[in-house]
Amino acid sequence: MVNKMYFGGVEGGATHSNLVICDETGEVVATSKGPGTNHWQLGIEECATRIIDMIHAAKEHAGFPLDKPLDCLGLTLSGCEQESSNKELAERVRQKDPACARRVHVASDTAGSLFTGAPNGGMVLIAGTGSNALLYNGKQQYGCGGWGFLLGDEGGxxxxxxxxxxxxxxxxxxxxxxxxxxxxxxxxxxxxxxxxxxxxxxxxxxxxxxxxxxxxxxxxxxxxxxxxxxxxxxxxxxxxxxxxxxxxxxxxxxxxxxxxxxxxxxxxxxxxxxxxxxxxxxxxxxxxxxxxxxxxxxSSAMGAAWLAAKQLDYELPRDDAAFxxxxxxxxxxxxxxxxxxxxxxxxxxxxxxxxxxxxxxxxxxxxxxxxxxGLQGRRDKFNFISDVVAVSAPSVVYIEIKDSRRMDLFSGEPLTLSNGSGFIVKEDGLILTNAHVVVNKPNASVRVKLSDGSVHIGVVEDIDMKSDLATLRIPVRGLPIMKLGTSADLKPGEWVVAMGSPLALSNTVTAGVVSSTQRGSAELGLRGKDMVYIQTDAPITFGNSGGPLVNLDGEAIGINSMKVTSGISFAIPIDYVKEFLQKRKTKSPQVSRRYLGITMLSLTPNILMELRMRNPEMPTDIDHGILVWKVIIGSPAYNGGLQPGDIVTNINGKPVQTATDVYAILENSSGLLKVDVVRGRGRLALSVTPEQH
Structure with a gap:
């Protein structure tokens, strides 16, 4: 960095952010990505921390010393329309890491887009979920619209x-x-x-x-x-x-x-x-x-870097055709x-x-x-989702877990404990699914329904609770198989298709894009996983668990695992699956001696924020707990009244911060559990008696 000027720029939204570092010639020398940086959602402190983390990541990637400051850092972030809070954020970033930059300038995300596309003056007109406009005439800025869905958003x-x-x-x-x-x-x-x-x-x-x-x-x-x-x-x-x-x-x-x-x-x-x-x-x-x-x-992070240079009266070169x-x-x-x-x-x-x-x-x-x-032929030309389904659907199966101890009062058939999906990976009847679909089911039998309607008894062969993967086999040969792709080169924004057979509805399909390829298990509060997940907005229902997440080449690049809320679902990357299939070592299900019968997720600050945005009626004082996203029918939790979507805040009067706390209470207590639950806008006190295994 000797004898050269370096400028940083951050494009920050509510869900994700991008950072670039440019030298004085306008060449990008380092980049990094990070989570959302809207300080109205996060607070000034957390927003500043995330920005500094991105700066450190970019510097380390480029081999720059962390104690060598950038000449100026431009932050163009969602929610930064108020000058007083912008100054507070800039000051807090400098206080937390004086070596991050000699000067920090904060402006709105609209300004970032404007100075990326029209640095010498012009207008930015945003028309996404909402709308907004900003004009810069070379001397002053003027705004129009951008008052939100209650007072504006015209044209959005x-x-x-x-x-x-x-x-x-x-x-x-x-x-x-x-x-x-x-x-x-x-x-x-x-x-x-x-x-x-x-x-x-x-x-x-x-x-x-x-x-x-x-x-x-x-x-x-x-x-x-x-x-x-x-x-x-x-x-x-x-x-x-x-x-x-x-x-x-x-x-x-x-x-x-x-x-x-x-x-x-x-x-x-x-x-x-x-x-x-x-x-x-x-x-x-x-x-x-x-x-x-x-x-x-x-990315409009380039405009943020240009704006940073402008604060030092330096014109950063740019290639307009490339921008x-x-x-x-x-x-x-x-x-x-x-x-x-x-x-x-x-x-x-x-x-x-x-x-x-x-x-x-x-x-x-x-x-x-x-x-x-003029529209003829569009269905065949643009139906890329249906093309994927046609290739992949025959290998998707419906998995049903039956309890041999309990009978349905009306049909006389064994009671269904749970259901899920899977897909065939070998012609000799080997099927891949989630471990949580087939374990924790005492005295249960596994039935597999193929796409042709035939039903077969399955035998669970291999289980890995850490990665939540399992294989089972049915006595059938010559089956259609799912081609396995790779998740290493998966990109955010890439189209994916989630397939499964919820409630025996064969070939149920949802589509969406990849939101993140590296969502760590620690970030989600999952106990003992030590892995990353693919986050997607393709809806993954309970019955879709174990089904494939497929790319547009018809390859499985993940296994549908869990849905947190609308627009937030997770899948296990297929590279973990390939490693699991190579090992093929049967492990005993790792279950607690006290069985509750739920699948749960720790409520991190990010997930809590998403839940509040999607459910305005959620009590504002909830700052911890675990989210119940699946309850096994007939389990102690089911009999005690727990439902999917409940937030458990306390058990036996003790606050529950993570899923680990629930496991600890199960292992260190006996008898009935008093469970405090938030459901919608209300609060409930339930009693659950775990089974002994």
Whole structure:
């Protein structure tokens, strides 16, 4: 680092953060990743700690001495809109590690995006779950929007989804007629929320409100719009108009003839749907500057580093073509005729119906009959999930554990203790599943149902409780097998498919992306695991446990293990599985002499924060406990009234901080347990008597 200047930049969101270190030539010399850095969620102290940890990781990776400070560190973080708290955070980072940087500058994540795409002045327009806009004219900054879902978010994904639902309600009530038929949009809404009528939707707007879940409807509406549905196209055009209104509100703050607009967020993936409404709004508002809409190719941590250099009056070199790609160029003269009216062909807006559907009543009527000739073949071309399912599903099996001691009162059959999934890894009948699916079940038999409907008795062969893996075998040969991939090169953001057979429903499929590839067991509070997990937002239900997590090549890259809450699920990396299969050493199930019958997860601060965000009714004073995410039917916990989703805070009057505390109480006590539970907004006192094994 001798005789050179070095600048650091951090892009920080609510869930994850990125850091870069650049030298004075603009070359990236070190990077690191970390968890969320929103100080309103974490507090100043924890936020500062996470930032310093990322700096140390980057310096160590690049071989820089930890005691050699950066010339300046730029932090562009979620929630950093208040100058007083920004100064407090900058000061705390310097106090905790004076050698991290000679100077620390804090700004909002919006500023980070702006200075990545338009460092010399321009606008950033965010349209993700919410929306926000910021203009920098070279001297001052001006904002527009960004007031959250209660007071704004115009043009964002939540705003689009909310308007779709409201349109249905208003049409059904006769309050405000819909401009187009509602049938197709209503079907998508019911499918997304799993409802059958409007009353069923109310919990999603009150008790079970989840902004991200609500906003997720917008992606499905975009697919519907691309198939030509007039109402969904209308909704996206209105969103385009709302986003363009942000631009129109801010451009008077600059005298520039050319303004770059940095477009950030998932809604911009539907630019062709937004464009008709956006161009119409820009023309109505008579926006005069030429607008260059661009999207970022790099992390906005680069903008944070550029901003850091700016604090020292140093212009950090940058390659604009490497940083940005042009989405669209708006030229006022091209879109206006001599009378100030919108020209008949607005830009290059795709299909005619998409353009004229928002200009006049006559044209709206014509837009309702959209030709789908241009859409033919899309199902075959873009159905990548169904292609994965077709290849992988035959090897997925349903596993049912029967209790030979207890009979069902109605059928006379042995009582089902639990169920799960697995998948075939060898043609001679070897099946892989989770250990927790098949152990802790005294006097039980294992039944395996194949994809062809046949049922076979399985024998458990190998068990490893530490990695939660088990194999069982059925007396059948010539079976379809699941190809095993590798988890070492798995990347965050990669598409994955979770497969299983919950409740004997064969080939149940959910899809999502990888949120993290390295979620340590210690971070999750899991006792004695010493391994990392794949975190994904693909829903993993209880019955999916043991099923495969599959990549788009049709390879198993993990085993579905557990779901914490909506959007947070974990899978065991397939590389652990390969090691387990090579050892193939049978181990006795490691069970406590006192058997409770639950699978549990320690509540770390991160998981507690996620639970509070997804359940606003959760008591605010809960700062410890274990989350019950599975209860075995017929077990002591089941008979005592424990349910999945319960939070156990105390047992026999003693606080329960981690799962280890529960094991210790089981091993060091006898008789009945008094269990204090938080369920929803209420608190319960239950009595559970563990079984002796």
């Amino acid at each position: 994904a939540y705003w689009i989804a909310h308007r779709a639902v409201k349109t249905i309600f208003d049409e059904e009530d006769g309050l405000r007629p819909s401009p187009h038929p509602i049938h197709a949009v209503w079907e998508v809404i019911m499918e997304h929320f799993g409802t059958e009528n409007r009353v069923d939707l109310l919990p999603h707007a009150y008790k079970n409100f989840d902004k991200s879940k609500f906003a997720g409807l917008t992606q499905k509406l975009s697919h519907l719009a691309l198939r030509g549905d007039a109402l969904s196209r209308h909704l996206f055009a209105e969103a385009g108009s709302a986003l363009a209104a942000h631009v129109a509100a801010l451009v008077p703050k600059t005298n520039a003839r050319h303004v770059r607009v940095v477009c950030v967020g998932s809604v911009w993936n539907s630019w062709e749907l937004l464009k008709p409404g956006a161009l119409k709004e820009l023309n109505i508002r008579r926006v005069k500057p030429e607008l260059e809409l661009v999207r970022l190719r790099v 940005c790609e042009i989405l669209y160029t708006y030229t006022p003269e091209h879109h206006m005729n001599g009378n100030g009216k919108v020209n008949g062909t607005i830009g290059n807006c795709g299909s005619t119906a998409g353009v004229v559907g928002y200009v006049s009543l006559k044209e709206r009527i014509s837009a309702a009959t959209v030709s789908n000739n």
